[in-house]
Amino acid sequence: MSEVSFYFDFSSPYGYLAAERMDEFEIxxxxxxxxxxxxxxxxxxxxxxxxxxxxxxxxxYFRHDMERCARLQNTPFAIPENFPYAALVPTRAYYWLASTSPTLARKFAKDIYRGYFADGLDMSDPENVFAAASRHSVDVGEMRTAVESRTWKDHVRTVTEDAIKMGAFGSPFFFYEGEPFFGNDRIDQLAQWISLRKSTASSQFDEDTI
Structure with a gap:
């Protein structure tokens, strides 16, 4: 099955709005x-x-646009008081979770986003991050250790460096077969591109089998 890489920052409003659309996008x-x-x-x-x-x-303008986009996609949204913040703790925690359960990590990511942009929680406070994880029966003690470990600090640094090398300069940023798309407002265009690429590949396959 083909893949889309979805790069985002946990303090990004447009990243949050995009995250709320990813389940439907996959379907x-x-x-x-x-x-x-x-x-x-x-x-x-x-x-x-x-x-x-x-x-x-x-x-x-962008404040107005963020609020408008959220209304149009029926997503709860408000700019937090401590906006933006350096989301090191939730990012390290995400990858620690993803190393054993990508599905759980994805649920955790949504909780971090919703806690910050919908519920007004201060996600720069690690305790709020750990509280979000605890709702999924995660061992918070292990997570505390993980986010301070060199392993996950280095992993986040590497992912970030690789994203920038690929050309990601904002959030959300998507890559499909090397093709870049930037912004929540490019998700429909990305879907069209995927459909086109699949159609082209199918036609090429039919020609090759004649």
């Missing part, structure tokens, strides 16, 4: 979405960007 396209949180701050340093809401002139 619609028949592809597997691989969730890959990364540290968008490192990408910003490379590109010279700043957080959207801090940008002159553009900031008010």
């Amino acid at each position: 619609r396209t028949g592809v597997t979405v691989i969730w890959r949180p990364f540290m968008i701050g490192a990408a910003f340093k490379k590109t010279g960007q700043s957080p959207l809401l801090e940008q002159p002139v553009r900031g008010p």
Whole structure:
């Protein structure tokens, strides 16, 4: 089965909105979405960007657009007080969980996002991250150890570096067969591209078997 790599940062509003669409997207396209949180701050340093809401002139527009997009897709949303934040703890925790259960890690990721953007929880506080994990019968003690371990610190650094090398400069960012798509508003276009590629591949297969 073909795959889409879904790169996102846990402090990204558009990443949150995209995450809420991924289940339906998988069903619609028949592809597997691989969730890959990364540290968008490192990408910003490379590109010279700043957080959207801090940008002159553009900031008010993007705040309005985030709220509008959330309403249009019927997703609870509010900009948190401590926005943005460096999501190191939830990102390390995600990969620790994913190493044994990608399905559980995905549920955890949704809880982190919803806790931050829907419930107003301060996810820069590790205790709120661990509380989200505990709802899934995760051993919080093991998670505390994992997020401070060199293994998962290095893993997040490597994923982030690889994402930037591939060309990911924001969140959400998608790759399908090397083709890049940036933004929650490109999800439908990505679905169309997948359909086109599958159709082309099918036609080529038919020609080769004649």
